[in-house]
Amino acid sequence: MAVIEPHRAAATTDTRDRPDPPTEPAAPAPGRRRMAAALLLAVPAAAWLLLYFVVPSLQLLWTSLTTPEPGLANYTALADGAAVTIIVRTLVMAIVVAVVCALIAYPYAYLMTIATRRWRAVLLILVLVPFWTSLLARTFAWVVLLQDGGLVERGFAALGFGSVQLLGTPVGVTLAMAQVMLPFMVLPLYNTMRGINRRLVDAALSLGAHPVQAFLRVYLPLSFPGLAAGATLVLVLSLGFYVTPALVGSPQQSMLAQYIGVQVNELVNFGGAGALALTLLIVTLVLLAAVQLLTRRRNADQGSIATSTFGGAA
C-alpha cells in the first residue's frame, strides 16, 4: 500500500526553521454534521450485530434465568454432578494443552528470534500455515493418524510402547489440540521475544552468571508477557473448543463445548445450556482481561490480538 510520507522526501539540510507544527487540527475538524455522517456509516453493521449477535445473547441470558423456572437454578446446577466433572476435565485439559504448547512454543519462538531473516520467514510461514488450512481437514487428519493401526500407534509400537489407543482418549485429544493451538502460543511469544534486548543476557553472563541462571533470571522474566498472553489465549480457546474434542475425543469423555451441545441438541435443556455457555463466556472474558492487565500491553486490544492471531500475523 503506497501512502505518501511527505517528510521522507524532504532532505532538509538548511538551518532555517522547520515548518510550523500545526496548532489547529490537521484533519478537517469535524463539524457536527460531518461527525454524524461518520458515525452513520457504522449503523448498518451495528444493526446487524445487534440483531444477530447481541439480541440472541441477551435472549440466551434470559433463557438461562427463566427456563424451566425463573431463578438461578441453572447456574447452581453447575456446581453439582455431571457439570462439575465436565468442567474440571475441560479445565485440566486446557491447562495441559497450554503447558504442552508453552514447552514446545518457547524454543521455537526463541529460534525465530535468532534465525536469519530468510529462515525466520520460513519458520513464520510454517506457523501460519495452520491458520490457512481448514480446521476440519486438520482434525480429520488427526483422526486418521490416531486411529487404531494409524501412523501414531504404529510409531509408538515401533518405539516399543505396545499398542496404545489414542483416538477417543484425552491423550489423543491433547495431541491434536496442541498442534492446533501451537500458533496461538508461538505468535505472542515471538512478538515479545522480538523486543528483548539480548545484550542483557550477555551482560548477565559477563557479570558471572551461569547460562542457565542468566536464562532463568533475565530472559525468562522478560519473556513473561508473551508467555502469559499466549498461554491465556490457548487456555481460553481450549476451554471453548468444540470441533477437535468432538471428533477426536469420545462422548464419554466429552469436554465443555460438547456437553453444551448435548444439552441443546439432545436434552433440549436450553436453560442449562445457556447457563453453561454464559459461564464459559464470562470466564473467557475475565481471563482475557486479566492477561491484558497483567502484561499491561497498551495496544493489546481485541483488534490487534485478532489481527495477530486470526488475521495472520503478517
Place this chain on the structure above:
Amino acid sequence: MSDNTTGASIEVAGLTKVFKNTTRPAVDAIDLDVRPGEFMTLLGPSGSGKTTVLNMIAGFEDVTEGRILLDGQDIAQRPPYKRNLGMVFQDYALFPHMTAAENVAFPLQRRKIGREETTRRVAEALDVVRLGQHGDRLPSQLSGGQQQRVALARAIVFRPRALLLDEPLGALDKRLRDSLQLEISRLHSELGITFVFVTHDQEEALALSDRIAVFRDGHIEQVGTPTDLYETPASHFVATFLGDSNVFTGTVRDGVLDTGESELRCSGPDGPSTLIVRPERMTIGHNGSSGQNRLTGTVTDVVYQGAFRRIHVRFDSGRPGMIRDGTDAPSVTAGERVDVSWDVAHGVVVADRDDAVVTT
C-alpha cells in the same frame, strides 16, 4: 496556458473562527481584500490564524462568522469541491496510485472534459512546470521538488481564477525552495491569476508578493507592499517580524526620542514610542553631519556571511544592536570601540511598544 483567464477577487469581511472548546478566536473579525490577479501573502508566526483563513477560503473550516466573497459572491456555505479554486498543499498531496499525468488529469475528468482535450491540457500543464517528460512517473518516483511542481500543474490545469498555496515550500531544502520560489513567481506572471500564499518565512514573503498581510494572534497587523512593510512598518511586531531591526524604546518629545540613556532624533508624534532602524541603514563610524544620530558602543561579534557581514555591538547604554554592511567596509574586530550612526530620516517610529518581542 497564457489565455485570457483573469484573476478572481477574494474578499473576506468580518471573518471569524472560534474552534470548539476554545474561547479566544483563532481568527478574529478579519477584513482582507485580495485584488484580481494579485499575489497576496498571508504571513505570520504559527498559530497566528493565517492557515485557518486559507482553510476557510478553501472550505475546509466552517466559518463562525463573516463572509467570504469570490468575485462578489458569498461562497462561505459552498462545499470545497464546488468552489473551483486551485490549491497546493505543503505535503504535495499527490495521489500515490496515479501517475503524474493522471494526477493532473483528475480535475479535468471531474469536469467531464473529453479525453483528447484532457491529454492536450495535461501535457501543456506539465510543460509549464517543466516536467513534460515525467508524466508517466508515479509520485514515489519523483523528487520532492518535482512532486510539488506536479501539484502545481494539477492545481492550475483546470484554469481556476485563484490559487491557494499552503506553505508549499516548507518541506523542501533551501536550494530547492529558492528555485521553486522563482517558478512560482514565474507561474504567477504567466497565468495572471490571483495567488493567496501562506507562509511563516518573511524572506519568501518579501520575495514573491505583490502585497503582504501580516498576521498575529488572529488579527491582521498590517497589509501592504513588501516595501511598505519593510520601510514603514506600522507596529513593533511588523518591524521585528520582517527583517532584522534595531529597536529603541522611549518617549518622544519634539522630535527627540528619550530612551533614558540617549536622545535620538526622529520624526514621530509625542508620546511613548519605539524607534526602528534597519541594520543596513547603520554604519560604523560617522560623517559628522547633523542629519545623523550617533551612538557609541563595543563590538561583540562580527559574523561573516560571504556577501555581507553582521556586526553585533553593545551600545554604551547596554542595549544590543546590529549593523549590516558589505565586506568592502573597513574591518572591525570584537572588543573594538566604535561609533555607530544613521541618517535620522532612516529611523521609523512606531507608536506601540511591545516588550514581549525580542529584537534582532
Place this chain on the structure above:
Amino acid sequence: MTGSTKLRRILTVFAVLIAIWLVVPVLIVIPISFSGENSFAFPPSSWGVGHYVTFFTEQSWLTSLLVSLQLAVIVTLIATVLGTMAAFAIVRATRGSGAMERFFTAPLIVPGIVIAVALYVAFLQWGLIGTATGFIAAHTVLSLPFVVVNVANVLRGYDRTLDRAAAMLGASPWTTFRTVTLPIIRPGVLSGALFAFVTSFDEVVVSLFVQSPQLQTLPVRMFTSITNEVDPTIAAASTVVLVVSTLVLGMASLTRRSKTNV
C-alpha cells in the same frame, strides 16, 4: 546465549521436528483421498480418484459444496460492505472509536459454542433454522470483524490531505472515495474480504447448530461424515477445502506481508 552454536543446532533440530508436526499431519489427508478403497487405511493399498468423483457427483456432498460456496460469496459481499463502512466510522470518528472497535470485534472473543447456542435458541424462535437467511446472518456476524480490522488498519495509515486535494480539484465526497480512497485502501479491503470468505467457507460450530437436513454447508456435511461413517470421500472433501482455503488465505496474507517485515 546468542552465539552458542551447539544450542543453535539443538534448537534447529527441534524446530524442524515441530515444523513437521505442524504441517505434515494435514498432508496425510491427500493420499487417503486418492485411495481406491473405502477405509482410512494408510498407506492405501490401491489408488484411484473414485472419492473425488463421489464428492463432485453425490447429491449430499455436491449440494453442500455449492451451498458453502454461494454462502461464502454472499457473506463476503455483505461483510465487506458493512465492515468497510464500520471501519470508516471507527477511524474517522472523534469519539467512541475504541468502543466501536471493541463492539465490532466482539464476535472474535466470544467462544464459538456460545454464539452457536445463542443463535440456535434465537433462530428456533424466529424460524430461521436451516434457512439461507439464518446462515447468512450467522456467518456475517462471524466474518464482519475480519473486514473491520483489516480495513481499519489500512485506513489509519491513509493521508487525509489527499481527500482535501481531491475536493479542491472538484471531486464530491463519493467521487473522492471511489477514485482516490478506495484504490489506495484496496489491499486492506481485499485482505478483509478474503478472510471473510474463508471464515464462512470453513465455519463449523455455529453452522452445526443453525443447519437442518434441508440446508447444510460443506463443513457440516464433513463433520457428520467423520462422526457417523467411515467414508474416504471426506478425505477428498478435505483436500478440496484445504486447497481452496490455503490458496485464499495465502493470497490474503501475502498481500499484507509484502509491506511489512518480520
